[in-house]
Amino acid sequence: MMFLIDNTLIDWSRAQFALTAMYHWLFVPLTLGLGIIMSLAETKYYRTDDPFWKATAMFWQKIFGINFAIGVATGLILEFQFGTNWSNYSMFVGDIFGAPLAIEGILAFFMEATFIAVMFFGWDRVSKRFHLASTWLTIIGATLSAWWILVANAWMQYPAGMDFNPDTLRNEMSDFWAVALSPVAVVKFFHTVISSWVLGSCFVVGVSAWYLLKKRQQRFAVESMKIAAMLGLVSIIITILTGHTSASQVAHHQPMKLAAMENLYVGHNGVGLSTIGVVNPAKEHYADDKSPYIFTIDAPKTLSFLAFNDFNAYVPGIKDIIDGGYTMPNGEIALSADEKIARGKTAITALGEYRRAKKAGDEAKAAVELKTLEENFPYFGYGYIKDKVDLIPNVTILYYSFRLMVGLGMLFLLVFMWAIWRTRKGSDRIVKDRWFHYVAIACIPFAYVASQAGWVVAEVGRQPWTIQDILPVNAAISNLSSNSVMVTFILFLVLFTALLIAEISIMVKAIKHGPNIDKDGKAIENAGH
Numbered sequence: 001m002m003f004l005i006d007n008t009l010i011d012w013s014r015a016q017f018a019l020t021a022m023y024h025w026l027f028v029p030l031t032l033g034l035g036i037i038m039s040l041a042e043t044k045y046y047r048t049d050d051p052f053w054k055a056t057a058m059f060w061q062k063i064f065g066i067n068f069a070i071g072v073a074t075g076l077i078l079e080f081q082f083g084t085n086w087s088n089y090s091m092f093v094g095d096i097f098g099a100p101l102a103i104e105g106i107l108a109f110f111m112e113a114t115f116i117a118v119m120f121f122g123w124d125r126v127s128k129r130f131h132l133a134s135t136w137l138t139i140i141g142a143t144l145s146a147w148w149i150l151v152a153n154a155w156m157q158y159p160a161g162m163d164f165n166p167d168t169l170r171n172e173m174s175d176f177w178a179v180a181l182s183p184v185a186v187v188k189f190f191h192t193v194i195s196s197w198v199l200g201s202c203f204v205v206g207v208s209a210w211y212l213l214k215k216r217q218q219r220f221a222v223e224s225m226k227i228a229a230m231l232g233l234v235s236i237i238i239t240i241l242t243g244h245t246s247a248s249q250v251a252h253h254q255p256m257k258l259a260a261m262e263n264l265y266v267g268h269n270g271v272g273l274s275t276i277g278v279v280n281p282a283k284e285h286y287a288d289d290k291s292p293y294i295f296t297i298d299a300p301k302t303l304s305f306l307a308f309n310d311f312n313a314y315v316p317g318i319k320d321i322i323d324g325g326y327t328m329p330n331g332e333i334a335l336s337a338d339e340k341i342a343r344g345k346t347a348i349t350a351l352g353e354y355r356r357a358k359k360a361g362d363e364a365k366a367a368v369e370l371k372t373l374e375e376n377f378p379y380f381g382y383g384y385i386k387d388k389v390d391l392i393p394n395v396t397i398l399y400y401s402f403r404l405m406v407g408l409g410m411l412f413l414l415v416f417m418w419a420i421w422r423t424r425k426g427s428d429r430i431v432k433d434r435w436f437h438y439v440a441i442a443c444i445p446f447a448y449v450a451s452q453a454g455w456v457v458a459e460v461g462r463q464p465w466t467i468q469d470i471l472p473v474n475a476a477i478s479n480l481s482s483n484s485v486m487v488t489f490i491l492f493l494v495l496f497t498a499l500l501i502a503e504i505s506i507m508v509k510a511i512k513h514g515p516n517i518d519k520d521g522k523a524i525e526n527a528g529h
Helices: 007-048 051-084 087-121 128-157 176-180 183-213 218-253 255-261 302-308 318-323 337-360 363-384 395-424 427-432 434-460 482-513
Strands: 162-165 170-173 273-279 293-299 465-467
Touching: 007 051, 007 128, 007 183, 007 218, 007 434, 007 482, 051 087, 051 128, 051 218, 051 482, 087 128, 087 170, 087 176, 087 465, 128 176, 128 183, 128 465, 162 363, 183 218, 183 395, 183 434, 218 255, 218 302, 218 395, 218 427, 255 318, 255 395, 273 302, 273 395, 318 337, 337 363, 395 427, 395 434
Parallel strands: none
Antiparallel strands: 162 170, 273 293
């Protein structure tokens, strides 16, 4: 299963996948968030029969369509990379990982692809009720697509519902519902999708603020801002709550990720949360005596509460996790990294001996080796770890990414609250807040930064694993030339950048043109044709 690995190949393969995933995620959250807002606008049209709301819904649907088309293109390329760049991964867990992706393609994607045609081309051709249903079913289909993709991703963070078949060298699904309804998958879905609603809300509030700044389409801008700000406020509150649950799950299943996020090297009871700090670049090893921070401001005992709902709970640090010996939440004593690596090598050796015994027809020896393999399989991936220091992800990136995500989230919360308060006081109030218009416009790129930072925390935080504790990246990649991966990385970079520039240009042109609404806030005749 293993071959001689070139570290350059690992780096380029990781970089290529990260590039594709991050570009793809530029389009997905706006699709999910904008889909809700355009559906709410059309619902208002259905209820009021006011052509203004039809024109409003059609405008946001146009922006949705531009974004949706390019998102599909990058998503397809992302899925192909599992076979081209990560063939060992696909062979090892393809039976499990492929199932939710297949369901996503067969069920959810076809659902949204079907109804999106009615949504765009069915105005004045189907009944208002059927068109409204098609609009909602389009975004429901997109959300279901996200569900199955996030199920696959969550399984990589928390593998469940599987059994390893030593005869085929593959992990096979033993419980579909344990995979599909994993508690990690459920929380990841709600946290990710609802945070996408936050991004969509920031986008609409920002675009609406631009119209107010330019003194154009004021009724459209204010009404759109009302919908988006209310959705954004509710969404960010739920995002905070699901984020707390996610932190608790990370503490239980991925303690190294949590320790790295918090720059915590030595654990203790009642650990505080670093709210603002500067990581000490001089700290080069987990066991040296240098301080992790140049300075930090802590919220006392907050990390213990976020992790275990107990202000005095013990939270292990990076050194504790490497050295082992502490009591885990389930009451067991944590193994050291050296012990896990030894058990992983025992599992790999037992697998080899089992296969040799089976080939020789020695069933007794095969049974003994199989038992050894099963006892040590939870640490299988550690057998491929060459240096226990490799188990520590990039602390600096994780620490700042997490705080960037949370800090920007607090900014968005204030922006939504201000927009709701001012629009409730009367549309003339929000029209005069020029400083707010600039802040709201700035929140559009900030929302993308926060969204990307969240994925950096999730994915960089689980390194060096492709599948937590089961398969590290150095055992998952394809046996390719590093130069070929480098060339395709550059090609993808150029292609994706061109697509992004094209999308931004088309959306900016559409926004400058504006909705088919006149200066008095009335829909222009024949706006639906």
